[in-house]
Amino acid sequence: MPQYDPARLFGLPTPIVQAPMAGVSTPELAAAVSNAGGLGSIAIGASTVARARDMIERTRALTPRAFNVNVFCHAPAERDEAREAAWIAHLEPLFAELGAAAPTSLNEIYESFLVDDEALEMLLEERPPIVSFHFGIPSADRVAAFRGAGITTMATATSVDEAERCERAGVDAIVAQGIEAGGHRGVFDTDVLDAGLTTAVLVRLLVRRTKLPVIAAGGIMDGRAVNAALALGASGVQLGTAFILCPESAADASYRANLKSDRASATRLTSVISGRPARGMVNRLVEHGEAPGAPEPAAYPVAYDAAKRLHSAAVQRGVHDLAAQWAGQGAPLARELPAAELVQMLLEEMAS
Amino acid sequence: MPQYDPARLFGLPTPIVQAPMAGVSTPELAAAVSNAGGLGSIAIGASTVARARDMIERTRALTPRAFNVNVFCHAPAERDEAREAAWIAHLEPLFAELGAAAPTSLNEIYESFLVDDEALEMLLEERPPIVSFHFGIPSADRVAAFRGAGITTMATATSVDEAERCERAGVDAIVAQGIEAGGHRGVFDTDVLDAGLTTAVLVRLLVRRTKLPVIAAGGIMDGRAVNAALALGASGVQLGTAFILCPESAADASYRANLKSDRASATRLTSVISGRPARGMVNRLVEHGEAPGAPEPAAYPVAYDAAKRLHSAAVQRGVHDLAAQWAGQGAPLARELPAAELVQMLLEEMAS
Numbered sequence: 001m002p003q004y005d006p007a008r009l010f011g012l013p014t015p016i017v018q019a020p021m022a023g024v025s026t027p028e029l030a031a032a033v034s035n036a037g038g039l040g041s042i043a044i045g046a047s048t049v050a051r052a053r054d055m056i057e058r059t060r061a062l063t064p065r066a067f068n069v070n071v072f073c074h075a076p077a078e079r080d081e082a083r084e085a086a087w088i089a090h091l092e093p094l095f096a097e098l099g100a101a102a103p104t105s106l107n108e109i110y111e112s113f114l115v116d117d118e119a120l121e122m123l124l125e126e127r128p129p130i131v132s133f134h135f136g137i138p139s140a141d142r143v144a145a146f147r148g149a150g151i152t153t154m155a156t157a158t159s160v161d162e163a164e165r166c167e168r169a170g171v172d173a174i175v176a177q178g179i180e181a182g183g184h185r186g187v188f189d190t191d192v193l194d195a196g197l198t199t200a201v202l203v204r205l206l207v208r209r210t211k212l213p214v215i216a217a218g219g220i221m222d223g224r225a226v227n228a229a230l231a232l233g234a235s236g237v238q239l240g241t242a243f244i245l246c247p248e249s250a251a252d253a254s255y256r257a258n259l260k261s262d263r264a265s266a267t268r269l270t271s272v273i274s275g276r277p278a279r280g281m282v283n284r285l286v287e288h289g290e291a292p293g294a295p296e297p298a299a300y301p302v303a304y305d306a307a308k309r310l311h312s313a314a315v316q317r318g319v320h321d322l323a324a325q326w327a328g329q330g331a332p333l334a335r336e337l338p339a340a341e342l343v344q345m346l347l348e349e350m351a352s
Numbered sequence: 353m354p355q356y357d358p359a360r361l362f363g364l365p366t367p368i369v370q371a372p373m374a375g376v377s378t379p380e381l382a383a384a385v386s387n388a389g390g391l392g393s394i395a396i397g398a399s400t401v402a403r404a405r406d407m408i409e410r411t412r413a414l415t416p417r418a419f420n421v422n423v424f425c426h427a428p429a430e431r432d433e434a435r436e437a438a439w440i441a442h443l444e445p446l447f448a449e450l451g452a453a454a455p456t457s458l459n460e461i462y463e464s465f466l467v468d469d470e471a472l473e474m475l476l477e478e479r480p481p482i483v484s485f486h487f488g489i490p491s492a493d494r495v496a497a498f499r500g501a502g503i504t505t506m507a508t509a510t511s512v513d514e515a516e517r518c519e520r521a522g523v524d525a526i527v528a529q530g531i532e533a534g535g536h537r538g539v540f541d542t543d544v545l546d547a548g549l550t551t552a553v554l555v556r557l558l559v560r561r562t563k564l565p566v567i568a569a570g571g572i573m574d575g576r577a578v579n580a581a582l583a584l585g586a587s588g589v590q591l592g593t594a595f596i597l598c599p600e601s602a603a604d605a606s607y608r609a610n611l612k613s614d615r616a617s618a619t620r621l622t623s624v625i626s627g628r629p630a631r632g633m634v635n636r637l638v639e640h641g642e643a644p645g646a647p648e649p650a651a652y653p654v655a656y657d658a659a660k661r662l663h664s665a666a667v668q669r670g671v672h673d674l675a676a677q678w679a680g681q682g683a684p685l686a687r688e689l690p691a692a693e694l695v696q697m698l699l700e701e702m703a704s
Contacts, residue, residue: 002583160617179531180550195618198532198550200580201571201681208685219553228552228580231354265512266547329553333560 181218223349575701
């Protein structure tokens, strides 16, 4: 078993990080993972500041150990009325089928942390042990503010360039997210050609390029894969899909059933749900969004507003095929266990 | 260091397989790798039967150890005059720039092993120790003929389905090729939606699904990556890009220079050179082939005929930007060493 060095991962007893997953990770899940010796995470990027504060306080109430709070650092959406109208029009038949009215306009449903001063203030007051950034990084000033408040920071990188930017901004660790990872791809700039590096290749490139701890993310589902990532030089591993079936996650019955079905074997990277590339199981929403002749989706997270409204109308009518059900390429290997037992199983597999 | 079990890889002293690479791997390269304790490979799919026989006999003269002979098992090309004419027309400006005439028609430059009785006969006479299949698998009868002749067989799989087909056909080992691998992607049927599994995920899925030895291929460039693949349960590893800079390879000066440059950091999977998806460094040939409005490439290997004629005309005029320069995502990590030293370095890295 490759050597795990806690000093390279903030003194955590194990190298297991549970990925932040907006809509799936919960204070209960995060606390269970942290209590089991891993690093649990909550995702607050999609929440109001008040709700986010609640989530942090709830997590803190459930675990005395370190936990990670993730925020979205995307470039604020470029609004484009014509593009958004075309996107609404493309989705309109799906609303009509449900007997629901399509929206007349869309909103930028999350404010980017890059400009969300209220969220920054809240985090500096609440002082969670760790804050992580996805889709980009805040200014060096903001990162320094976290450091000054005693908060450790991590950021997602999908390329060597992005990792170098993370290092220059002063973050404490890099989450190396490969193309096989479920959920939203953390690329900084979606206009730049994406080399689509796999987790293994990216980790190897980053370990040789940066002194910062590199946390491997994407495709890791069991103890052997954890060992493989450590053998590549990763200081830790981040697992998302692996935790979705835990009872503590917020995944609904349809999501869980699909994850346990053949659908888990055919994930796809698509921008048609949220406006930004994300990997998940394929359903009617994805196929409709990608139909030949479909217009370009609205920008992120404006398109996501449309998808969420559609899903909401669908669920009210018992229709579950218009959901965002993120999952990585390793999804067929997901296990259904309480989070603490899953962490324990991962450790046993690592040692066997 | 994870346990390597020679019994799982035909008794080879090390888990290192040098990938067959048509146009790059040579009898000298293969022999050097085999003599160093790995499994060297030659690729005969692009050669005439007479030339292939020479290559096998040359390899045999240079090493008493096992070596692997790779053949292409693609579905014979569906000829389509209009599509091919459109493709020639698309490439015509590149020929014109060189002052060369574009071809008036194209040929299917390699016969698929699926139908090449002469090649089968030659292999059953020559009896190389190992024969491997790429792009598909021969009939169970042909695989049985190899077994009857004492020849061990391996086949590339990019998915669980393909691996199951390999197993049913009776091959002895599976080469699990991930999306990060350089060169041609071994998918059986290019009309089927490609899930693009990474090496790590594919190896994990296959190790749990088949009793056959699984050889991890794609993105592996150094001893740590070898250990990672073995930790996932692979019985061996196949390295292609890692061996291109060896003096024994047939890569020309331009290919070598590009592999040592920034171009190695931005590989792309493209069908525009050969008609089938293949990963390589990006150059003018790739960009022209993928230009907006470009027609669909001719089928494989008919498009490859056009590309090779273009490259030939270009090289005669000192132009090197119209070449097929295959490379995997790990290309920035390539080392320039004699093959035997590279194998030795890999083993030292594995043990350190």
